[in-house]
Amino acid sequence: MKPFICLLFLVITGLSFSQKGKTTAKDISVSPYIDGTILLPDGVENPKLAIIIAGSGPTDRNGNQQMISTNSLKYLAEGLSENGIATFRYDKRIIKQMKDRTLTEESIRFDDFIEDAIAVVDYFIRSKAFSNIYIIGHSQGSLVGMIAARGRVDGFISIAGAGQGIDDVIIDQLDNQAPGLKDNARQAFDDMRANGLAVNYSPGLASIFRKSIQPFMLTWMRFDPKIEIAKLDIPVLIINGEKDLQVQVSEAEKLKAAKPDAQYEIIAGMNHILKKIDGDDIENSKSYNEPKRPVIREVIDLIHAFILN
Secondary structure (H helix, E strand, O other): OOHHHHHHHOOOOOOOOOOOOOEEEEEEEEEOOEEEEEEEEOOOOOOOEEEEEOOOOOOOOOOOEOOEOOOHHHHHHHHHHOOOOEEEEEOOHHHHHHHHOOOOHHHOOHHHHHHHHHHHHHHHHHHOOOOOEEEEEEOHHHHHHHHHHOOOOOEEEEEOOOOOOHHHHHHHHHHHHOHHHHHHHHHHHHHHHHHOOOOOOOHHHHHHHOHHHHHHHHHHHOOOHHHHHHOOOOOEEEEEEOOOOOOOHHHHHHHHHHOOOOEEEEEOOEOOOOEEOOOOHHHHHHHHHOOOOOEOHHHHHHHHHHHHO
16 A cells, blocks of 8 residues: 555654553543543552544554554553553544444545544543643644644644645655656645645546545645644644654654754654564565554653653
8 A cells, every 4th residue: 555545544762661550441432423442550640641643544542444453552552551641542533433334435524533632632621630631643643633732731742743734745755656646636636725626637546536535635735734733832742753654754844843842853763653663664564464563662752751741
């Protein structure tokens, strides 16, 4: 699967911990659309809470999809909670809609994901059970999270988040992978912006521009991550993996330029799904279906230090 298609349909090291703490897990429903799992560190009163928002596509609370099994978000949540930070991770609403057979592609809007993230934050604010609340947004969840974070939480962490609008991200990816389609895609995006609809696109771009998905793409294109992250007046941590095949380090650089006071970390060997890759792109691709492969320790350490500072 090409990385640009994956993006659509799936976007201070050295700390050590000598002993993992115990946690208590509980499945909860925040709303009719949102089911998730909260992990509470045992023996910690009013802990800090990290809300984890998944990336694009029908992604569940563990970071998995129908054809992709990584457990990346599950391992991230467990790693943080075993070291004193409560976590909540949830299935994207399209998971529940697919189970209920109520999902229609034409009805999907990017704003739905933002509304869900805000609903989750507000739910835990009302609980008054946590001393501070943070958002961790992965890939597409980075943009969702930074919008939901403004005026609501105490800190924001972007992992593998794009630094430009989704149309520009896709154009850059096409330039690297299928340069012959780049100009046609640019024209199609421009037509969507001007007319609300693109009709003259290559069959090779149907996964991006088919009529049923265009309303979703239009709502996604409305948001520029550089503008949204600059609105935040809370501590921000920007993380990207050096071996991320889907979101290049240059995207993280754009976020950092827009938010100069943010902490900025590139993790050597980390790929898009937070796994350590020692070899080539074949190993990188295989890791997307190696659910027992742990997430790289450095990403847990960085977020732990940022939240507990």
